[in-house]
Amino acid sequence: MSNPLIKATGLTKRFGDFVAVDGIDFEVEQxxxxxxxxxxxxxxxxxxxxxxAVSPITEGSLSVLGLDPAKxxxxxRSRLGIVPQENNLDDELTVRDNLYMYGRYFDIAKxxxxxxxxxxxxxxxxxxxxxxxxxxLSGGMKRRVTIARGLINDPDLYILDEPTTGLDPQARHALWxxxxxxxxxxxxxxxxxxxxxxxxxxxxxxxxxxKGKIVAEGSPRQLIEIHTPRDVVELRFPIGVLETIGGQIxxxxxxxxxxxxxxxxxxxxxxxxxxxVHAYGLEPETVLERRSSLExxxxxxxxxxxxx
Amino acid sequence: xxxxxxxxxxxxxxxxxxxxxxGSVFTGFLNPVLYLxxxxxxxxTLIDANLPEGLDGVSYLTYLAPGLLVATAMQTGxxxxxxxxxxxIKWRQTWHARLATPISVHGLAIGQVLWSSIRVAMVSASFxxxxxxxxxxxxxxxLGSILPAILVGTAMAAGTTAFAVRVRDDSTLSMYFRFxxxxxxxxxGVLFPITQLPDWIQPVAYLTPVFHGVELARTIAxxxxxxxxxxxxxxxxxxxxxxxxxxxxxPMRQRLTP
Numbered sequence: 001m002s003n004p005l006i007k008a009t010g011l012t013k014r015f016g017d018f019v020a021v022d023g024i025d026f027e028v029e030q031x032x033x034x035x036x037x038x039x040x041x042x043x044x045x046x047x048x049x050x051x052x053a054v055s056p057i058t059e060g061s062l063s064v065l066g067l068d069p070a071k072x073x074x075x076x077r078s079r080l081g082i083v084p085q086e087n088n089l090d091d092e093l094t095v096r097d098n099l100y101m102y103g104r105y106f107d108i109a110k111x112x113x114x115x116x117x118x119x120x121x122x123x124x125x126x127x128x129x130x131x132x133x134x135x136x137l138s139g140g141m142k143r144r145v146t147i148a149r150g151l152i153n154d155p156d157l158y159i160l161d162e163p164t165t166g167l168d169p170q171a172r173h174a175l176w177x178x179x180x181x182x183x184x185x186x187x188x189x190x191x192x193x194x195x196x197x198x199x200x201x202x203x204x205x206x207x208x209x210x211k212g213k214i215v216a217e218g219s220p221r222q223l224i225e226i227h228t229p230r231d232v233v234e235l236r237f238p239i240g241v242l243e244t245i246g247g248q249i250x251x252x253x254x255x256x257x258x259x260x261x262x263x264x265x266x267x268x269x270x271x272x273x274x275x276x277v278h279a280y281g282l283e284p285e286t287v288l289e290r291r292s293s294l295e296x297x298x299x300x301x302x303x304x305x306x307x308x
Numbered sequence: 309x310x311x312x313x314x315x316x317x318x319x320x321x322x323x324x325x326x327x328x329x330x331g332s333v334f335t336g337f338l339n340p341v342l343y344l345x346x347x348x349x350x351x352x353t354l355i356d357a358n359l360p361e362g363l364d365g366v367s368y369l370t371y372l373a374p375g376l377l378v379a380t381a382m383q384t385g386x387x388x389x390x391x392x393x394x395x396x397i398k399w400r401q402t403w404h405a406r407l408a409t410p411i412s413v414h415g416l417a418i419g420q421v422l423w424s425s426i427r428v429a430m431v432s433a434s435f436x437x438x439x440x441x442x443x444x445x446x447x448x449x450x451l452g453s454i455l456p457a458i459l460v461g462t463a464m465a466a467g468t469t470a471f472a473v474r475v476r477d478d479s480t481l482s483m484y485f486r487f488x489x490x491x492x493x494x495x496x497g498v499l500f501p502i503t504q505l506p507d508w509i510q511p512v513a514y515l516t517p518v519f520h521g522v523e524l525a526r527t528i529a530x531x532x533x534x535x536x537x538x539x540x541x542x543x544x545x546x547x548x549x550x551x552x553x554x555x556x557x558x559p560m561r562q563r564l565t566p
Contacts, residue, residue, distance in 0.1 A: 073412065074412050077410050078409075084405070088401035088404050088405040089402075093324065101320040102409065104320065105316050105409035107316070
């Protein structure tokens with residue numbers, strides 16, 4: 001494991017005065033699925049674009065597949081599979097033509113390309129749509145075309161920027177299934193997302209980014225263990241009630257969160273917490289005990305304030 | 309690496325073009341027929357009645373045809389480098405997709421200009437065929453006059469692309485067509501010699517690629533020997549194409565790979 005596929009040190013991206021990525025360090029190993037989690041504007045996409053050799057780094061150092069993106073951009077890109085946030089397919093062309101054109105940019109021979117297109121279209125379950133115009137496909141299907149397009153050159157590193165944003169649950173699960181298969185084949189995947197379930201499902205290891213910096217790093221399980229107690233008790237009260245009883249709630253645990261209509265109490269012993277709530281004579285409308293999730297970690301680390 | 313992959317860009321554009329080629333080939337023939345009928349034959353009859361010695365010693369139709377050929381090439385080049393570019397950058401973002409492959413900014417720019425040049429060649433060739441049918445020039449001379457037309461169209465495609473990659477708002481492009489492309493068609497020696505223009509504006513007309521292209525195309529179409537000026541015009545057009553092509557690179561890089 002001494003030879004990481006990606007190694008970034010002090011990686012920085014500035015646009016004028018704006019610091020999009022602020023001196024981050026990370027390494028991605030061969031075969032792992034690595035996630036970048038963060039709210040909008042955290043610097044995930046800027047980081048992806050630097051790794052993809054379509055955006056020069058401002059400072060620091062970055063090596064991807066042992067290559068310097070600044071000096072060997074075309075050579076590096078020939079080994080990457082990229083799924084950008086926007087599908088940017090040619091809507092007027094068929095699925096086949098889109099994939100064909102893209103494959104030709106990688107100088108793949110025509111006969112080989114036709115074979116590969118058939119395989120990929122089957123992999124993303126669009127065989128019956130191969131000669132349909134992209135324009136006529138649903139959002140989930142278009143995304144699958146883009147997923148297939150990113151695999152056309154049999155990449156050593158597959159980079160997906162928010163692969164399932166904007167898709168319905170069925171389409172998301174279908175896509176996760178496909179990504180999981182790729183993972184099983186041993187392809188190194190990098191994913192950005194702001195969906196915690198996505199990160200929990202797919203990522204072996206992830207970093208949480210906020211305002212251009214890495215604020216936490218580890219496996220989904222580790223992050224939950226380190227940053228939050230094991231369980232959460234959610235107490236729902238009528239609007240306004242929490243303003244008066246907030247003080248009592250805060251005494252329940254070292255970590256509580258008071259929202260407009262509910263209180264979150266992080267605890268290692270939920271039953272005891274609930275017992276105390278009743279002992280206090282508090283009467284919540286509903287009580288929900290659940291395991292802490294990555295979402296709790298995420299909100300704790302990046303706050304609840306809306307970014308945009 | 310850049311040049312072979314530019315060919316891939318051309319290949320892709322050809323694939324995109326395949327879905328509209330019928331309409332485009334039809335217009336390619338229809339336009340020159342309409343223009344030559346209206347201006348060359350219709351208006352030309354009146355002009356010829358007024359000028360028994362002809363313009364440059366030939367009938368107005370004969371005078372006009374090579375000029376219109378170059379003007380058509382110029383407009384084709386300009387439109388290849390206009391909204392398509394904005395769409396590829398802003399609306400569809402298909403150029404972002406291309407640059408995520410081994411294709412470099414140089415490769416993409418060269419490929420796009422190369423493809424525009426092919427489109428200009430196609431349109432110019434159909435114009436030349438119409439010229440032959442109208443009997444304004446021999447087949448050889450008609451086809452020969454395509455060459456300066458292609459050069460003008462390529463320079464315009466490169467220049468317009470260089471402008472379009474800088475443009476944020478597509479209404480700026482409409483202004484460009486209104487105040488640059490249309491005047492260039494009207495006042496650069498296509499319809500009448502620039503010596504008819506007021507003295508102060510003639511140097512401006514002299515700087516346009518259309519003027520030089522028309523001079524060259526007319527010389528070839530009328531079967532005249534090349535003059536010293538012809539070589540100047542040729543050099544000017546080649547230089548302009550290279551400069552405009554070079555001007556695409558830096559804004560394209562900033563825009564697409566910031």
